[in-house]
Amino acid sequence: DAGVTQSPTHLIKTRGQHVTLRCSPISGHKSVSWYQQVLGQGPQFIFQYYEKEERGRGNFPDRFSARQFPNYSSELNVNALLLGDSALYLCASSDPRWGNYGYTFGSGTRLTVV
Amino acid sequence: AQTVTQSQPEMSVQEAETVTLSCTYDTSESDYYLFWYKQPPSRQMILVIRQEAYKQQNATENRFSVNFQKAAKSFSLKISDSQLGDAAMYFCAYRPLTSGTYKYIFGTGTRLKVLA
Numbered sequence: 672d673a674g675v676t677q678s679p680t681h682l683i684k685t686r687g688q689h690v691t692l693r694c695s696p697i698s699g700h701k702s703v704s705w706y707q708q709v710l711g712q713g714p715q716f717i718f719q720y721y722e723k724e725e726r727g728r729g730n731f732p733d734r735f736s737a738r739q740f741p742n743y744s745s746e747l748n749v750n751a752l753l754l755g756d757s758a759l760y761l762c763a764s765s766d767p768r769w770g771n772y773g774y775t776f777g778s779g780t781r782l783t784v785v
Numbered sequence: 786a787q788t789v790t791q792s793q794p795e796m797s798v799q800e801a802e803t804v805t806l807s808c809t810y811d812t813s814e815s816d817y818y819l820f821w822y823k824q825p826p827s828r829q830m831i832l833v834i835r836q837e838a839y840k841q842q843n844a845t846e847n848r849f850s851v852n853f854q855k856a857a858k859s860f861s862l863k864i865s866d867s868q869l870g871d872a873a874m875y876f877c878a879y880r881p882l883t884s885g886t887y888k889y890i891f892g893t894g895t896r897l898k899v900l901a
Contacts, residue, residue: 704888726887773835778829
C-alpha cells in the first residue's frame with residue numbers, strides 16, 4: 672500500500688540555483704498539495720493541484736511554481752534559490768480514510784541552500 | 786485573518802498518564818475542520834484526529850480525544866495512557882470549507898516528551 676512518496680529525501684543546493692522536487696500521491700487520488708516547513712514552525716501552504724489544475728496558491732513569490740501530470744504526480748520548482756528557502760518541503764494527498772478533508776503527507780524533502 | 790495558536794512549545798508526560806495539548810484558532814467562518822497531526826523524528830506528518838465544526842460531539846480515536854469548544858474557538862487534544870511512541874511534535878491545523886479555499890493553516894507545534 673504505497674502512501675505519498677517524495678523524492679529526493681535530501682538535497683543541497685547553492686544560492687541562485689534551481690531545484691525540482693517530486694511527489695506521487697496515494698494511488699488514484701487526484702489532489703496534491705505542497706507545504707513548506709521551516710525549522711521550528713508549522714507547515715505553510717504553497718500550492719494545491721487537482722486534476723492538473725491549480726486550485727490554490729499560498730503567499731509565496733513567483734520563484735515557486737508547480738505542475739501536476741496526467742498520472743497525478745507533481746513537481747514543485749523553485750528558481751533563484753535563497754538561503755531562506757532552506758526547509759522541509761512536504762507533499763500531501765487526499766486519503767481514502769478521511770475523504771476530502773484529511774491529508775496524508777509524505778516524509779518530505781529536506782532542502783538546504785548554501 | 787485566520788490563525789492557529791499553540792501556546793505550549795513543549796510538554797512532558799509520564800508513561801501511562803494523561804496529557805492535554807492546547808490549541809486556539811481565530812476565524813469568522815462557521816464551517817470548517819480541525820485536525821491534530823503528529824510529526825515524529827521521521828518527519829512524516831500523521832493525521833491523529835479530525836473534528837467537523839458542525840458536530841457538537843467531540844471526536845475520539847482510541848487513546849486520542851479532543852475537547853472542541855466552538856464558541857471559545859478552542860480545540861485541545863487529550864492523550865490517555867501515554868506511550869513512548871507518542872513522543873513527537875504535535876500540530877493543530879484548521880481548514881475552512883469556504884468554496885475555493887483549500888489550504889490548511891497550522892500552528893507552530895507542541896513538542897511532547899514521554900518519560901519512562
